[in-house]
Amino acid sequence: MSAVRICVVYPDLLGTYGDGGNGEILVMRARWRGIDADLLLATSSDPLPPAELYCLGGGEDGPQVLAAERLRADGQLSRSVGDGAVVLAVCAGYQILGEAFPDASGSSHEGLGLFGLTTAKGTGPRAVGEVAAEVLAKSDGGLGLGALSGFENHGGLSQLAPGTAPLARVLSGVGNGVDGTEGALVGRMVGTYLHGPVLARNPELADQLLLWATGRAELDPLDDALAHDLRHERLASLSRATNRGGGARPR
């Protein structure tokens, strides 16, 4: 079988918040299991290559607008998704895959429309801080992965369209910011506001993406004690803060 191609989309525009680590994590988790995997870093000046799995990350406001324009003009991401490609989209990368997203001034720009999702500029302070969110159960059409941990840092509020499922429900933090939901799940596409990077703290989500991208029924287990310990410590730091009465951050 040929190598699974894992593409980090536009690290020059969507690489501000360390989310490029998600691509590195996916490649290493494949290789540790003897699965051949290639990491493709696709800069915005070149055509986007075909891949089985695309990772988009957070970026600044101006570059975010540019990334959306180039992805729309390029067309490859939408074509690949149509062919069944897997997507993990974080923060600014998540917003531009929706129908519309705001720039720094609040003006709305057209997204790629891969998620039934519209993002508007929030009126309050940015959502900045640790997040805990419970992934929707399989019985509710979700991935059933338990509690996610991550760090959010965004000014946008994302409204899911009817029929678009959230990834998770917020236990602590802001997430999508409108109805207690966090992220989105559409087919094999996952959107989220969580940095950390999200796959460093939540290896089960990484393996779900790899299952889809490789078409395998299961993956050999890895020793994730360290990542679990990290997630546990981060989630515990939130409940400690909440217990002190100072855990909530401005909305």
Added chain:
Amino acid sequence: MRTAVAIWGLRGTNALSRLTGRGKGTVAGGRVGLALEPKLVALMAHGRRVALVSGTNGKTTTTALLAAALGADGARVATNATGSNMPAGHVAALVGDRRAARVVLEVDEGYLDAVLQDTQAEVVLLLNLSRDQLDRMSEVRMLAERWHRALQSVATSVIANADDPLVVFAARDAVSVTWVAAGLAWRADATGCPVCGSQIIFADGAWACATCAFARPQPSWSLAGTEAEGPSGSVALHLALPGRFNLDNALLALAASCEMGIELGAAATALGSVHDVAGRFITTQFAGSMVRMMLAKNPAGWSALLDLVADSADPVVVAINARVADGFDPSWLWDVPFARLAGRRVVATGDRWRDLSVRLRYAGVAHEVAEDRQEAVRLAANDSNGGVVDVIGNYTAFGEMLRDR
């Protein structure tokens, strides 16, 4: 009168915090002074020759270098040498030595516009701009835009790094600019054109936008090896501080001191006398071993430091915290090319050793972990055969280890 009361309050607070053993109390005193007289920075800077130093990396070191150069002719220089780079620290430095006619202030990037207005500085030195503390700071482009607005409205002479597109963007419309070829090791925040959004192309030591006219200005100061060349001649720099990035910092300090009238040769000699900048790069005793103390707090700083230690085989302790002064989100660890530490003995410590350990695992760096800093150094030293252990910490982790040695 109000100023006198404010200074009295500040001095009282300083004396009190010294008595109660809470340290030098400079910042606490500065806060009290500012609360009593909000214009204290402007009042205390009035009539003095002030130079400001700002940027993401190299602020504290470059401030020390410039302070040394400005004192090369024997003049007294007041400075916030402790790295307290917000207004309370500026007040403390200005009040701490009121007889010094020359002042060098390290300024937090986010406070540069306000401090520039308050001090009407004669010179401002701009190092570089890259991602840092994203939970607290503006995104780096917004910061460059704020600098740009502030620099248009003052008569200050700007000494700016011509190799950083974001710094050039900020300084391009200032009344007076001296461009210095001070290098840029980390380009990831500079690849998009800040003017038109197109792409910045770096080639042959220069850079230019692929679409618009925005391009590297012709520098009037540059380095050839360790030889600094400026408009008034050239001089050899013999620094006690290691690393290419410190030569770049020294070149900027040299240009700024010449702008303020210091003779080139005397300034260069003074730059060579700086060897201890708030503990950075010192070799000292810690937990029974000799350690080399280094500070790196963001991906750009880490890249420069990993270059510096690339040829060393000494064991390394990496200490990472995520407190308010560090930024609460250590996701930036994933932008650091830690794979370059593979093969050395590495120990992860600091409040966020778990984040670091996960990062190192995916980077293929075999390592050990120790929550306790002393234990971390002892573990690393087991393999050093009595040699030196490299300790690299981010801001508060470095400060803690420096204090506890």
